[in-house]
Amino acid sequence: MKQLKKEGTLKIHLLIVVMVMGFWSCNKKNLPIAYSSKESKNREIYLLDVENGTKTKITSYEGADGYPSWSPDRKQIAFYAKYDRNKTWSIHTMNSDGTNRKRLTHEKNRWDSAPTWSPDGKKIVFAREYKDSVGMWHEEIWMMNSDGSEQQQIKQLEGIAPSFLEDGRILYHSKSPNSEICIANSDGSNIITLTNNEVDDWQPKVSPDGKEIAFISKRDGNQEVYVMNMDGSNQKRLTFNKVDDWTPSWSPDGSQLIFSSETDKFFDIYMMDKDGSNLKRIVEKGSQPSWFK
Template sequence: MKYLKNLSILTILFAFITACKVSKKSTSIDYTIAYTAKESGNVDIYLADQEGKSKIKLTTHENRDGYPAWSPDGKRIAFYAYYDGRKTWSIHTMNADGTNRKRLTHTKNMWDNSPTWSPDGKKIVFARAYRNTEGVWTEEIWIMNADGSEQKQIKPLNGGGPYFTKNGKIVFHSKSNTSEICIANIDGSNLTKLTNNEAEDWHPEVSPDGKQVAFMSTRDGKKEIYVMDIDGSNQKRLTANEGDKWYPSWSPDGSKIIFASEKRIYMMNKDGSSIKKIIENGSQPAWLKISH
């Protein structure tokens, strides 16, 4: 009888522990969308679940933090921050919980922005903007190791908003008379223009399967979200609502796109249908590309 009694107690304890584990798992939140918001005086980086119902604040820097970009494994986030009264913008990384913040670029009077990770997480490519000695506004594409070492310009690429493709190429918006979406090898060779019109095209992001590019364009009068195939074909407008649209970012499975408009963040299907607001106050969204 004593043996059966002890066995019953152990069975109850095991069931209780198992229930606790299941309960904990069922109430856990997947914070998969990084974004910026101004809620307490400064612009900081936040995380939210894909429905925008829960959020956490990651940064508390005295100046602006912005343009978050997830590492491929979801463990780190790259971003930029202001210094010297906004005269200097520097690229940083931090853990996904906001700890272990590291400043990677330190060049004064340069606007380092738009960081993105290579597919293997070993490199970070970013844009650098500044006025040259003749006062001309200049935009360059730079690359470095993920720890900030071996920083170098990718010549002859000029522009911003770089993003890696699955096979290690770079898409970005070039800057000449107008901004056009281009693609090039990581060493700057084989530069190919994907868009070609009199409007401005910016901020490309490649779909997780590597087959499409989402981007912003003013070709229809306002800033709207478009998609095209990776070779520049089949360009299609997705949005047509009031207000400018910015910063498209794909879901992990490529079925949805989030974007910012009027300091709010919206989600839609990749064909532009079923648009809904998910975050009331936010911009510069970046969707983690790992499915949970």
């Protein structure tokens, strides 16, 4: 019986591998989306086939998994998982079929989240948040090798939601309150501030051609998706919802954006053209989407 169960599990993993490999030869718009969902008992990571709507669960964890991020070679996903009754968040990696799960960070009572890969796949940058012994809230940016070694804080940077640009610089939003979208060198030097508002601008993501940045902002009273040029010019509002929107992500060809939007129960994931048109819901009970690059 155990052997049959093992063989059945192996077949499922092989099917997921075949599915993911098959996407590579598809039109770029149809490459899969990784996202987190509470469709099952716990928050797990799923893959969505954009073309036919097929969903595949690739994690099975007693806690919560989320913030999936594809590696440049498309073979791995970085993500976070929660421990200690959600008091500790840690960064992990796994193969794109959910196998070979590895925990990379282990600091207790720290919230490690939003991992993203360097363009060469050798580094992972992530956010760390926590309250210290005197009650001060910290928002830090850390970097490590993709195997979890050589973890170090980029001490000049205060903020979260970091990601690499193609030239190796880091895009992030600065510490709350009044977070702004910023770019800095990987050592924390030469900080460039792109936005300037009395409210928070959060969660920046650069377009595949490196010319635009999608982000979220509360500047018009509600948290919506915006886009701007890489130098901060031409800032435009794309969504007009009554609820808060989160975590924009670009399609591989840069023609579309996906994002999550709050509901009374959880979140739903929406897709739209990069000018805000053709808005449609693609996932119920899903959040933190990341499009396969």
